[in-house]
Amino acid sequence: MEYIESIRNEQIKNAVKLQTKKYQIKENAYFLEGPHLINEAVAAGVPLQQLLITENHEDDHVVKQYYDNSWVIADNVAKHLAATETNQGMFAIAPIPTMTLPEQISGGWLLLDAVQDPGNVGTMIRTADAAGYAGVIIGTGTAWPFNPKVVRAMQGSQFHLRLVQMPLADAIAQFQAAQAPVYGTLVNQDAVDYRTVKPTGTFGLVIGNEGNGMNPELAKETTANLVIPLPGKAESLNAAIAAGVLMFQMV
Amino acid sequence: MEYIESIRNEQIKNAVKLQTKKYQIKENAYFLEGPHLINEAVAAGVPLQQLLITENHEDDHVVKQYYDNSWVIADNVAKHLAATETNQGMFAIAPIPTMTLPEQISGGWLLLDAVQDPGNVGTMIRTADAAGYAGVIIGTGTAWPFNPKVVRAMQGSQFHLRLVQMPLADAIAQFQAAQAPVYGTLVNQDAVDYRTVKPTGTFGLVIGNEGNGMNPELAKETTANLVIPLPGKAESLNAAIAAGVLMFQMV
Incomplete structure (x- = not known):
């Protein structure tokens, strides 16, 4: 797995931008933070585009599943990406789902x-x-x-x-x-x-x-x-x- | 009505401190911001200890009612007191109510x-x-x-x-x-x-x-x-x- 140690890395810059609506719409993707949300996405079969994790998560089940799309990030990069003071070292880029009404409405x-x-x-x-x-x-x-x-x-x-x-x-x-x-x-x-x-x-x-x-x-x-x-x-x-x-x- | 133009005025310092629990308990009073809350307090018969208003509120009904406990404050003082960017120029000090269970509980x-x-x-x-x-x-x-x-x-x-x-x-x-x-x-x-x-x-x-x-x-x-x-x-x-x-x- 590739290691990202700088907040000036293009992928990291991209992840930060994916917290704004304008860029989300342009890229049709958004940013997820934390193992809880990421595990929910995986359980629902969402095809994560990127998984950015700190070293301690390398053996996580979800990381193994997305191995080819995973990168290890330095702690300072995790801190830079996190919205909260205490981050859990796991971030992802997920696709924005189709936002149209189904042809047959029910429920x-x-x-x-x-x-x-x-x-x-x-x-x-x-x-x-x-x-x-x-x-x-x-x-x-x-x-x-x-x-x-x-x-x-x-x-x-x-x-x-x-x-x-x-x-x-x-x-x-x-x-x-x-x-x-x-x-x-x-x-x-x-x-x-x-x-x-x-x-x-x-x-x-x-x-x-x-x-x-x-x-x-x-x-x-x-x-x-x-x-x-x-x-x-x-x-x-x-x-x-x-x-x-x-x-x-x-x- | 007395005019307060400095944020270093003792009454203003006191009002700011009355946003912290420690000082609220010491003084048995707390800080209210905005005409909506202050009108609700007045409607409920709460004896406001101080009313701090900007000039445009001088003719308000509630101000006339509490005339002896009212002070006009400068706009910069109002800005200093306000929690929000856009303040409505009306603040008050209200007593903390009795916080014990009534002897006869009902409802x-x-x-x-x-x-x-x-x-x-x-x-x-x-x-x-x-x-x-x-x-x-x-x-x-x-x-x-x-x-x-x-x-x-x-x-x-x-x-x-x-x-x-x-x-x-x-x-x-x-x-x-x-x-x-x-x-x-x-x-x-x-x-x-x-x-x-x-x-x-x-x-x-x-x-x-x-x-x-x-x-x-x-x-x-x-x-x-x-x-x-x-x-x-x-x-x-x-x-x-x-x-x-x-x-x-x-x-």
Whole structure:
């Protein structure tokens, strides 16, 4: 295995650049950090393009599997690549998956309408995965899912469900064509108590922007708008909490 | 109203120090930033000790109400006090409330067992408030609730419900003495599906540490341990999401 000892090595420069959206789109690849995420990727059959490891990982099972695409890096290089103070000496370059809606939609889908906070987007994707949803549709204005903060919060869920990027108006039209209900979350006088809805089969659930909620134009196209009644004094829930409560109602 | 133009003014130095736990406990007070939180405090009848405002706020309703405890600060002083890049020119010093359990416990209570992340603690308190819980008990090892990051995530919920700080073993004993159930969240073979439990009246719900879960010694004392079945592939939920799903089941 080749040894990389300088942060000026081209591969290392490339790995750093693969933490930015612009370069990720250009190269159709992104950066993964840590054995947990990398093992999840391998378990899901993701063809890693490069594995960059410190010496202590040379005998790891995953390294043997990707031997031809593995490089040993010096500790200072690992430190340079890591987002966190304490790095675990394992990094990878993974391909960005196909981000289109399957022709036949089935199962539960989470639709994100301009959800801006990367931590919220990552947590919502992780929750959708835990709740058994088929995929998450990233609408216009929503944080890019391969932003390192989203990747950290997703905890590997991108390997378990389908991520799709498209305007939500188009996505909703496709659910309508498939005669599948789409539930919105615009709080208006027609909104119904979320506990009265328990869809089975194929459906969509739209979560809106943290501050402004869901786009009213989109909400006109939904089957119903759901509201979580709040018996207490707080005016609203954190967007990721609201999404979690709704998603688990719809399991 | 007196005008403060220097960040070396003693009152300003004091306000900065009131963002640290040590000084908060010494002075029994903490720091609030922004009109939203300050208006929430005033609406809840909290006796603000000081109000520090930029000139544009001089005619605000809340400022008139606290006129004798208000100071006008220069823009550079506001910038110095603010945690965020864009500050809204309004800060206050508020008393730390009494943090003991009421003699007669009633309603729903959230018990936090070594929840370490300040954002998680703040979000959980906000969710408990929205769900109509009576209070939150901050157990040993849980983030201090007047840490600025917790205060930001609580969004004023500290003015709506009771915050209590005590060892959870003592709190659970008090619930037992009041014959009120306490639900834990230790995942073990005896754990029951959270959807089968719908307590009314007085109860406690314990949420554990983000990485290690709930202390098994405490879990021995609970009425039952609840589990959220995860039909998907993610191994676990974010702690604040799990807490939100459980709390709304128990509304």
